[in-house]
Amino acid sequence: MSSALLGEPPAAPHVEPAEQFASLHQEEEVAKLGIWGFLATEVLFFGGLFLAYGVYRYLYPGAFLAASRHTAIGIGTANTAILLTSSAAMALAVHAAEEGRRRRLFWCLLVTLLLGLSFIVLKGVEYAKDYHDHLVPAVNFAFEPPELARGAQLFFFLYFFMTGVHAIHMSVGLAVIATLIWMNHKGRFSATYSTPVMVAGLYWHFVDLVWIFLYPLLYLGGRS
Amino acid sequence: VRGIPRRIWLSWAALIALLVATYALAYVPLGRASLPVALTIGVAKALIVLLIFMELTKARGILPAFAGVGFFFLAIMFTFSFADYTTRSVEPATQRGLDAIPAPVLPGP
Numbered sequence: 001m002s003s004a005l006l007g008e009p010p011a012a013p014h015v016e017p018a019e020q021f022a023s024l025h026q027e028e029e030v031a032k033l034g035i036w037g038f039l040a041t042e043v044l045f046f047g048g049l050f051l052a053y054g055v056y057r058y059l060y061p062g063a064f065l066a067a068s069r070h071t072a073i074g075i076g077t078a079n080t081a082i083l084l085t086s087s088a089a090m091a092l093a094v095h096a097a098e099e100g101r102r103r104r105l106f107w108c109l110l111v112t113l114l115l116g117l118s119f120i121v122l123k124g125v126e127y128a129k130d131y132h133d134h135l136v137p138a139v140n141f142a143f144e145p146p147e148l149a150r151g152a153q154l155f156f157f158l159y160f161f162m163t164g165v166h167a168i169h170m171s172v173g174l175a176v177i178a179t180l181i182w183m184n185h186k187g188r189f190s191a192t193y194s195t196p197v198m199v200a201g202l203y204w205h206f207v208d209l210v211w212i213f214l215y216p217l218l219y220l221g222g223r224s
Numbered sequence: 225v226r227g228i229p230r231r232i233w234l235s236w237a238a239l240i241a242l243l244v245a246t247y248a249l250a251y252v253p254l255g256r257a258s259l260p261v262a263l264t265i266g267v268a269k270a271l272i273v274l275l276i277f278m279e280l281t282k283a284r285g286i287l288p289a290f291a292g293v294g295f296f297f298l299a300i301m302f303t304f305s306f307a308d309y310t311t312r313s314v315e316p317a318t319q320r321g322l323d324a325i326p327a328p329v330l331p332g333p
Binding site: 032033036037039040041042043044047048051054055058059073077080081084085087088090091092095104201202205206208209212213215216217219220221223224 | 227228233235236239240243250251252253254258259262263266270273274276277278286287293294297298301302305306309310
C-alpha cells in the first residue's frame with residue numbers, strides 16, 4: 001500500500017469538540033448515547049417483524065417448517081459466517097482507530113467493506129434462486145402441498161420483508177464504511193479522535209445482531 | 225495477526241463455533257426442542273456481539289439503560305402478544321357460521 005493512497009499527514013490534526021461540548025471525551029460519550037438510543041428504536045422496528053414471524057409460526061407451525069426447508073441454507077450459513085467475521089473486522093477497526101493506527105484502520109475497514117459487499121452479492125444470488133423456485137409471494141408463488149401454501153406464503157412474505165429490510169440496513173452501513181475509509185484517507189482520525197468509527201461500528205454490529213436471529217428462524221427450521 | 229486483542233479473536237472463534245453447532249443441530253431430530261435450542265445459541269451469539277464487540281461490558285452511567293430499553297419494551301410486546309394468541313381460541317366467521325345465526329324477528333306492522 002502506497003503512502004500516497006493512505007495520505008499520511010505529517011502530524012495528527014488538531015480536533016476541537018463542537019461548541020456545545022466541553023471536551024472531545026464528552027462529545028464521544030454523547031455520540032455513543034445517541035447511537036444506542038437510535039439502536040433502541042431499531043430493536044423495536046425489527047422487533048415488530050420478529051413478533052409477526054412468531055405469531056404466524058405459532059398459527060401455521062407445519063407450513064412454516066415446510067417453507068423454511070425451501071430457503072437456501074448453504075448461502076444463508078455462508079452469509080452468517082461472512083457477517084460474523086465482518087463484525088470482528090469492524091471491532092478490530094474500532095480498536096485500531098482508538099490506538100491511532102491509521103494503516104491498520106484502513107485494512108480493517110476494507111475487509112469489513114468487502115465482506116459486507118460479498119454478503120449483498122450472495123443475497124442477490126439467493127433471491128434469484130428463490131425467484132427461480134417460485135417462492136416470491138404475489139409474483140410467482142407456487143407451493144406443494146397446496147394445503148400448506150397459505151402459511152408458506154406468509155413465511156416467504158416475512159422472509160423477503162425481513163431479509164430485504166436487513167439488506168437495506170447493510171447497504172447503508174456499507175456507504176458509511178466507505179465514507180470512513182475516505183475520512184481516514186483524509187487523515188481525520190487519530191488516537192485523540194475516532195468517534196465516527198465507534199458510532200459506525202455499533203451500527204454495523206447491530207445489523208449483525210439482527211441477522212443472528214434471522215438465520216435460525218428463516219433457514220434452520222424443518223431440516224431434521 | 226500481531227496486536228489483535230485476545231477478546232476480539234476469541235469472540236470471533238466462539239461465534240463461528242456456535243454457528244457450526246447450530247447448523248449441525250438443525251439436522252438432529254430434536255422435535256419440539258429444535259427451536260429453543262436454535263434460539264438459545266442465537267442468544268449466546270448475540271450476547272458475545274453485545275458485550276464484547278459493542279463493548280457493553282465497559283458501559284457506565286446511563287448507557288446500559290439506553291442499550292437495554294429497546295429490548296425491555298420488546299419483551300413486553302412479545303409477552304402480551306403471546307399471552308393473547310396462546311390463550312384465545314379463534315372462531316373463524318365462516319359463511320356457514322353466519323347462516324346458522326337465526327334471522328332477527330322484526331316486530332310486524
